[in-house]
Structures are given as C-alpha cells and as structure tokens.
Amino acid sequence: MEESKRVKILQFVQNALLFGDSVVVPTHIDRHLMAFADEEFGQNWIEAQEVVDVLATGLRSILQSRGSTEPPAYDLGSLMAHLFGIGPLHFHKVPFLLRNLLRKSVFKNQLRILDLGAGVGISTLSTIYFFELLANSTRLVTGVQEEVHLTFTALDSLDEALRLYQKHIQGYRPVFPEVQVDVASPIQATLSPDPDSLANTLGRDRYDLILASHVLGEMRKLGITQRAKLLAELGKYLEPGGSILFAESASSAIPSEMNQLKARAVGEGLTLFAPCSNAWEKPTGRQCYSCGNVSFEKVRRPNIADIIGTVCEDYSFDQLAANNSWVFGILRADDVIHHSQLEIGSGLFTKLAASPQAENGRATVYGAVAKLEVGRVDNEPYFKLCDQTCGSDVAWLKFAPEVGVPALENGDVLELENVSVVPAKGGKNKVFLVVDGETRMRNLSRDFRLLPSKHVLTQEVVG
Ligand SMILES: C[S@@+](CC[C@H](N)C(=O)[O-])C[C@H]1O[C@@H](n2cnc3c(N)ncnc32)[C@H](O)[C@@H]1O
The missing domain is CATH 2.40.50.140 (Nucleic acid-binding proteins)
Known part of the structure; x- marks a missing residue:
C-alpha cells in the first residue's frame, strides 16, 4: 500500500479512537450487549428480581475483591456483572494498543488471536471492533474492501466463562462485512508459568496476537517474577512478529506492581515494543522509566451501564470511571524493533x-x-x-x-x-x-x- 494512503488510514483510525465513539462502547456493540443479556436472562430480565440479585451480588464480589489478596471468585453472576458493569471500561484499551501496533507495522489479513482470561469476551469484542474500524478506514481511503480474517481462541479457567464467551462472540455480527470472525475451540485451563504445563495447554499452536487483558493482575497467588516468567513463556507461542498486548486497570491491580511485571518480563527476554514513543521505537537494552507509565482515558457511560445502575443499587459507573487509569504494554519475542535508523x-x-x-x-x-x-x-x-x-x-x-x-x-x-x-x-x-x-x-x-x-x-x- 502506498505510504500516503497508509498514513491517511492511520489518521482515520486515530481520530475515531480519540474523538469518536470508541473510547466508549460504540452503539452497535452496546446493543449487542443488551441483546446478549436478553438472550441469557430472558426479555424482561430487568424486572426479574432474581437476575438483579445475581448481578448485584456478582458486582459486589468483584468490587470487594479489589482490596483483597484473593482473586475474585467468578461465577455466572460475577462474569455477567463484569461484562455489563466493569468490562465496558476496559473496552477501549485493546484498540489503543492495536493502534500503537498499526503505527509501526501492518497487520496480516489472517490473524490468530489467543485471549487469555477471556472471561465473557470484552477484549475479544474490542479487538473485533478495532478491525472493523480499520476496515472502514481502509475502504474510505482506498475504495477497496480489504478482508481480514480473525480467529479467536479463548482461554479461561472457568467453564462458565467459556460457555458465555462462545455464545457472546459467535452471536456478534460485525457491521463491516470484510471482517470475518471465527471462534476456535476454547481452552479451559489455569495459566501457569511452568513450561511443561503451558506446552500441554497450548500444544503446537502459535498466535499473531496474545491478549492479556485484566488477567495477570488477578493472578495474585503468583508472585511478580512468576507472572513475568509466564509472559516470557507465552512469548514462545507467538508467530514471528507477533505481540502480547498487556492491559491492567489501576482499579483492579496495583500499577507499580504491573509496571514491575513489564520490566521483569523484559528481564526474562521479551522486548517492550510500546509504550515508548508511539511513532518511533525505543532501542533495546535498558528500560526507560517512561515505558512504565500509566494512562488515563475519560470514558462515557455505555447504555448498558444505565440499566445496571438502575437495577443494582450499589453500582456506580462514574466512580469506577474516575479510577480508570491503566498500565499497558506491547511485548514481543523477537527483536524487530531494533533498527539502525x-x-x-x-x-x-x-x-x-x-x-x-x-x-x-x-x-x-x-x-x-x-x-x-x-x-x-x-x-x-x-x-x-x-x-x-x-x-x-x-x-x-x-x-x-x-x-x-x-x-x-x-x-x-x-x-x-x-x-x-x-x-x-x-x-x-x-x-x-x-x-x-x-x-x-x-x-x-x-x-x-x-x-x-x-x-x-x-x-x-x-x-
Ligand atoms: C477480569 S476478567 C477479564 C476479562 C477480559 N479479558 C477483560 O479484559 O475484560 C478475568 C478472567 O480471567 C480468568 N482467570 C483469572 N485467573 C486465571 C488463570 N490463572 N488462568 C486462566 N484464567 C484466569 C477469570 O476466570 C476471568 O474470567
């Protein structure tokens, strides 16, 4: 593709992410979330006291776990409460990381994506959304419909999460037809840094993108070094040029710990590709303190949050959004960023x-x-x-x-x-x-x- 066109596409994507409806949950995805709730709980779920109780209890248990050393105990209620109540706050994070990657490289037309701690699939959904945005921008700039084929594999320790994920993602219809989505057989496993156990779990499969969104912060029973080793092991499951996208909210994990985790992952042999100047690369070697930074984005309340706010009395989206800073990073197993220029x-x-x-x-x-x-x-x-x-x-x-x-x-x-x-x-x-x-x-x-x-x-x- 001509460089001038690529630059224009980047601008479209960038503007849509910064100023458009994507820092928040875009309307068609919001509608999809609501339809999914109807499907799962029945059309009148908002009036069904037992559903309201399940969601309210789920939200309470997630929010309470933030101050504890124990990870949240996910069940149907807390998974759904996460998807509708807290998950939308995470929505913009993976697209921002993908945008950073796009600034530096081009994506293949076929991508295999592993979503770790996939839960009910908010990070997968936001990845699909990003590629819809990219397809639309490409079509606007070049007039050409460029197909992209995304195959997602969800990994989670919970069967219930994987059941909901399959239904939720398979039920999503991208607005832009050039984006094709496949959902591969999910992997039910508890992540462990042990190389043999990981090899048993992941087999010979390799991925272009590994999403680690709001899962490593929850693995509080493992020390930071263990989690860094896990990231480094995961690097072995990347295709050449593949990336691990790491995102963790300050409201559910301790930012300094998460920054330390990134630094340790670099110590274990991974390359930190970003953040560190979105337009250029950092040289390999010592890690600059700016790579351990935290970002904050203001998010508008998604429609679904209004409903949750109405039915669950102790849910405050505004309060959650006020703490919506996050630690993020793109980690790579190879050294492609080091370029003499x-x-x-x-x-x-x-x-x-x-x-x-x-x-x-x-x-x-x-x-x-x-x-x-x-x-x-x-x-x-x-x-x-x-x-x-x-x-x-x-x-x-x-x-x-x-x-x-x-x-x-x-x-x-x-x-x-x-x-x-x-x-x-x-x-x-x-x-x-x-x-x-x-x-x-x-x-x-x-x-x-x-x-x-x-x-x-x-x-x-x-x-
Ligand atoms: C907060 S949700 C994240 C959902 C989604 N990735 C997002 O960014 O919103 C965390 C998920 O990770 C799963 N999880 C937590 N620890 C795990 C582990 N050690 N192995 C596999 N899954 C884990 C939980 O079951 C839960 O579904």
Missing part, C-alpha cells in the same frame, strides 16, 4: 542533556511525553519528557501561561524548536523545558503528515 546517535533524537544550547538558553530538541504530573510546590502541571536515552529522567516540560497546556498523550513525540532550557535546582541531569510564545512545538505523533515515511514503520522499512 532508529538508534540514538542516528540523528533522530538528540539526548536532551547533551543538546547544544544557544547562549540565550534556548534549544531545539525532540522528546516523547512520558507522563503528566502536578508540581508539589507550584501546583502547576508539567510533563515528564523522555528523550529515548533509557533510564533518564532528564527533562520536565512546562508551558508558559500565555501558551496554555495542550492536550498531550503519553508517547506523543514532540519537536520543540527554540524552547527555553532552564536547569532544575539540585539535579545535574535535570532540566525544565519551557514552551513559551517564541517556541514552535510540533506534535509529530498526532499529525502523521509531518512524519517522513521512514518514521512510520512499514514492512519495507523494517525489512
């Missing part, structure tokens, strides 16, 4: 600390947004900026009042021309970069037209 010193990134400053204390630098914080002393927002040098905490980005603080996303790559560089007190390596009226800031990740083609990785670039 992208190495430090290749000219793409100047190490901020080494950046030549003009006499007037101004400079031109690149950096990736790592996270937003609020200053303890001045109470003003500032961004940590990663310059891809790994292990560095060198620059904090601030905006002068006359400029205002723009909306930035973690991983956005910024080019800051003529930015004011102010050394921070007490840290040789630390500087404040202050964007003022004289600075020209370009967000290279937002506007793909600004990226020369070598920055948007295609198969040809990766080689």
Whole structure:
C-alpha cells in the first residue's frame, strides 16, 4: 500500500479512537450487549428480581475483591456483572494498543488471536471492533474492501466463562462485512508459568496476537517474577512478529506492581515494543522509566451501564470511571524493533542533556511525553519528557501561561524548536523545558503528515 494512503488510514483510525465513539462502547456493540443479556436472562430480565440479585451480588464480589489478596471468585453472576458493569471500561484499551501496533507495522489479513482470561469476551469484542474500524478506514481511503480474517481462541479457567464467551462472540455480527470472525475451540485451563504445563495447554499452536487483558493482575497467588516468567513463556507461542498486548486497570491491580511485571518480563527476554514513543521505537537494552507509565482515558457511560445502575443499587459507573487509569504494554519475542535508523546517535533524537544550547538558553530538541504530573510546590502541571536515552529522567516540560497546556498523550513525540532550557535546582541531569510564545512545538505523533515515511514503520522499512 502506498505510504500516503497508509498514513491517511492511520489518521482515520486515530481520530475515531480519540474523538469518536470508541473510547466508549460504540452503539452497535452496546446493543449487542443488551441483546446478549436478553438472550441469557430472558426479555424482561430487568424486572426479574432474581437476575438483579445475581448481578448485584456478582458486582459486589468483584468490587470487594479489589482490596483483597484473593482473586475474585467468578461465577455466572460475577462474569455477567463484569461484562455489563466493569468490562465496558476496559473496552477501549485493546484498540489503543492495536493502534500503537498499526503505527509501526501492518497487520496480516489472517490473524490468530489467543485471549487469555477471556472471561465473557470484552477484549475479544474490542479487538473485533478495532478491525472493523480499520476496515472502514481502509475502504474510505482506498475504495477497496480489504478482508481480514480473525480467529479467536479463548482461554479461561472457568467453564462458565467459556460457555458465555462462545455464545457472546459467535452471536456478534460485525457491521463491516470484510471482517470475518471465527471462534476456535476454547481452552479451559489455569495459566501457569511452568513450561511443561503451558506446552500441554497450548500444544503446537502459535498466535499473531496474545491478549492479556485484566488477567495477570488477578493472578495474585503468583508472585511478580512468576507472572513475568509466564509472559516470557507465552512469548514462545507467538508467530514471528507477533505481540502480547498487556492491559491492567489501576482499579483492579496495583500499577507499580504491573509496571514491575513489564520490566521483569523484559528481564526474562521479551522486548517492550510500546509504550515508548508511539511513532518511533525505543532501542533495546535498558528500560526507560517512561515505558512504565500509566494512562488515563475519560470514558462515557455505555447504555448498558444505565440499566445496571438502575437495577443494582450499589453500582456506580462514574466512580469506577474516575479510577480508570491503566498500565499497558506491547511485548514481543523477537527483536524487530531494533533498527539502525532508529538508534540514538542516528540523528533522530538528540539526548536532551547533551543538546547544544544557544547562549540565550534556548534549544531545539525532540522528546516523547512520558507522563503528566502536578508540581508539589507550584501546583502547576508539567510533563515528564523522555528523550529515548533509557533510564533518564532528564527533562520536565512546562508551558508558559500565555501558551496554555495542550492536550498531550503519553508517547506523543514532540519537536520543540527554540524552547527555553532552564536547569532544575539540585539535579545535574535535570532540566525544565519551557514552551513559551517564541517556541514552535510540533506534535509529530498526532499529525502523521509531518512524519517522513521512514518514521512510520512499514514492512519495507523494517525489512
Ligand atoms: C477480569 S476478567 C477479564 C476479562 C477480559 N479479558 C477483560 O479484559 O475484560 C478475568 C478472567 O480471567 C480468568 N482467570 C483469572 N485467573 C486465571 C488463570 N490463572 N488462568 C486462566 N484464567 C484466569 C477469570 O476466570 C476471568 O474470567
């Protein structure tokens, strides 16, 4: 595909995810969830006290388990309560990770996907939704209907989850006909880092994508090292170029622990592909602190949540959404990201600390947004900026009042021309970069037209 068209497709997908109906549950999926509830519980389930009690008890047990060291005990009620009550909050996460992957590579037309701890299938549904969005964007840009064939295998320790998953996903009809979905025989198993046990469970099958959404955080009986070993073992079940998509909510897992888990998985031999600059890759080797970051998205209440809110008194979607930060990562078993063009010193990134400053204390630098914080002393927002040098905490980005603080996303790559560089007190390596009226800031990740083609990785670039 022509690079200019690919860039346009990326823009469509990006805009739909950022501004469209997808950060929330899109209407047709919401309708599907409601139809599924009707099918499972009967048309008048909202009025049936026993169903309301089952869902309310399920929600309560999931919410209570968050503060406990015991994982939630899933049964029919809690699985359904998860699907309708908490699951919709997870909906946007896998599509965001897929979008990050798409920025760097192209997807095959046939993908085999393993959904670990699949539950009733919210992460599978959101994956299908992403490919619908991509198919639609591709058709809009190229006029060509590009078929994509997705085969999902659900793995869960619970039979009940797998029964519901099969029914729920098989019953979903994609809006865009070019997206074909198959559901393979599910795998009923309890995940374990033991290589033999995993080999028994997964056999010789290999996958292009492994979804690990809101399951590793629940495996509290295993230590972080054990869970990292599990991730590394799972890497052996990836097709070449395949990825493990990892997402965990701060409301159900401890973010620092989940960041540690990612770092340990890298220590066990996996490569952390993202986050770390959405447009470029990080060099392999030491892990930059920005890769251990947490993202937050505001989500609109899905329709189904209104019903749940009406029938289950102690359910508050708003309260859940207020804590909707998440830890995420894309892990790979191979080293395809390491590309000489992208190495430090290749000219793409100047190490901020080494950046030549003009006499007037101004400079031109690149950096990736790592996270937003609020200053303890001045109470003003500032961004940590990663310059891809790994292990560095060198620059904090601030905006002068006359400029205002723009909306930035973690991983956005910024080019800051003529930015004011102010050394921070007490840290040789630390500087404040202050964007003022004289600075020209370009967000290279937002506007793909600004990226020369070598920055948007295609198969040809990766080689
Ligand atoms: C919170 S749900 C996640 C559902 C879906 N992936 C999502 O992101 O919304 C967690 C699921 O993981 C399953 N699970 C928890 N620990 C597991 C383990 N050790 N092995 C297999 N499945 C597990 C539970 O039975 C449950 O269905």
